[in-house]
Amino acid sequence: MTSSAPRTTRTRRIAATCAVLGLATIGIASAPKPANAWWRHYGYGWGVGVYVPPVYVAPPAYYAPPAYYAPPQRAWIPAHWEYGYWVPGHWS
Numbered sequence: 847m848t849s850s851a852p853r854t855t856r857t858r859r860i861a862a863t864c865a866v867l868g869l870a871t872i873g874i875a876s877a878p879k880p881a882n883a884w885w886r887h888y889g890y891g892w893g894v895g896v897y898v899p900p901v902y903v904a905p906p907a908y909y910a911p912p913a914y915y916a917p918p919q920r921a922w923i924p925a926h927w928e929y930g931y932w933v934p935g936h937w938s
Contacts, residue, residue, distance in 0.1 A: 925935040
């Protein structure tokens with residue numbers, strides 16, 4: 847069986863590096879930010895002082911092209927009698 851001393855040293859070194867990076871990230875995220883941040887007014891924020899801009903996680907939705915609607919055609923009104931007068935055929 848081999849010694850676990852190198853593995854323990856490596857694990858401690860990785861844990862210390864992660865702790866330092868984690869504390870630095872928390873410090874940067876909790877630092878005061880200017881009040882003119884564009885995403886602050888839209889409610890994109892969690893916790894105290896941690897604000898992130900909106901992130902889109904889905905592609906835009908696909909909408910089918912609109913159906914073609916032909917303009918209404920004029921109707922032909924055949925010749926007829928109207929109130930005792932003859933009205934020749936005409937377009938409406």
